[in-house]
Amino acid sequence: MAAKDLNEAIDWSAVECLNQKPDHTVQNALKQGYREDDGLFLESDTDEQLLIHVPFNSACKLSGLVVKSTKSPDQAPKRIKLFVNRPTIGFGEAADAAGVQEFDLSESDLEGQQLQLKLVKFTKVNVLTIFVESNQGDEGTTIIQKLAVFGSTGDSFNVAEIKDLSKEDK
């Protein structure tokens, strides 16, 4: 199945971001519309680390990730770790444990290029956790303008798409 933007599959009520600034929340980077606006961004609060839990409505197969941050090159994320189905993971654990996949982001990656994920390790993802460990210039806070997850929703079934065929004929 072709990889598509999984924005619609995200369970928004349970999206959680730790260490975000109250006026620069994760919604600014993740939500459709907001994330296209470079003026709206996610910023970390007390230090440079961020921990973003992205739960999905159904188990998804992930293939790509986009992290865009061009506003301030020094405040762009550098080292990020991805975890799969670890909804309770905290900062301490995330820093110590090895991620399912880890990236050292380059400048071109941060311009919105899609990062390829290891397909075999992201087959049944209920919760994706993105841990931003450090930023490019060791600044006090980290800024992310856009986050997007690509993949397929698997065998999900959308009840809203059910149509009454008997009424359609008449």
Add this chain to the structure above:
Amino acid sequence: MEATVVCVDNSEFTRNGDYAPTRFQAQADAVNLLAGAKTQHHPENTVGVMTMAGKTPQVLVTPTPDLGKVLNAMQELKIEGDVNLATAVQIAQLALKHRQNKNQRQRIVIFIGSPILEDKDSLVKIAKKLKKNNVAVDIVSFGSEEENGEKLEAFHAAVNSNDNSHLVTVPPGTILSDMLFGTPIFMEEGAGGGGEAAGGGGGAAPRSNVVDGFDYGELGVDPTLDPELALALRVSMEEERARQAAAAAAAAQQAGGEGGAAAEGAAGEAAAAAPAEAEGMAIDAMDEDALLQQALALSMQVDQPAATPAPAAAAAPTPAAPSKPAGEGAGAGAGAAATPGEDAAMADLEVDDPELALALQMSLAEAQQPPKEEDKKE
């Protein structure tokens, strides 16, 4: 929706009787009340309890929506040892982290009534960690408040993010639960609340109740708490003012006679509005226009001998009308549905018998016809 862990101070210091009956009992009452308030605010709110003193800080109840469990745990507390704040707060954070409902926000409420052993720097470090993990912390300092003041203020400043955490100091000799009741700790998050009791325990800052140029203070309601009620009160208040102003204008005009009615009305209205404004009632330019219109309408009505309300006056043209509708009625035969005009004409000849009515109508029509024929001849 939030999960709360209440850290209770059960150190030996809480045997002190400076808060009636003892620090410990006063605190237990306050915790019971707080747990009740939290579970009332939202059905999915949960409250847990843990002790800070004794051999080691201990979680007595993990966050639960069951108020009974909390009350029961408070009953079985033992007083012993010294408070270990740093450990206790970190255990509380762990208890919150593993809450079942991830949609709940995390909150720790610390009751502290004994000297804090940790130094300021280590507390600030823990506070930053809590802030990083999105945990809000409310602190109630009730005893040893002078020794702890600086540390707690530093802790609060470090943990506070977007005003979600509060520090309340309750002086000795007061009822702890009563003092807490009006504070933001007891209120639902985001409600704003009345008095900010931080620091002094009751030093309510004077709040301005002026919204959109309208002073709600005199109405005795807080527009932020109940906007609909406030709006309803505001509308009825303004209507009453408009009515009074219009009445004053009419009175002034009657006294002044027919001449210069509009000018008089405006002057009367201004006179009525002046004292109102002195009371702090701001009337918009829009309202002034409306008042002027009303005053003019009133003065017009006074001109008419029949002091009928405006809609009725518009519907029934003049007393001279009856003959014409009567003629029409005759032309249409004995119309079953009588028009309002016809009613007016036939008011004095109210008859039940339809034939009689027809006869009467015809006679009326005959009386009408001669002048019409004359008209035609001309």
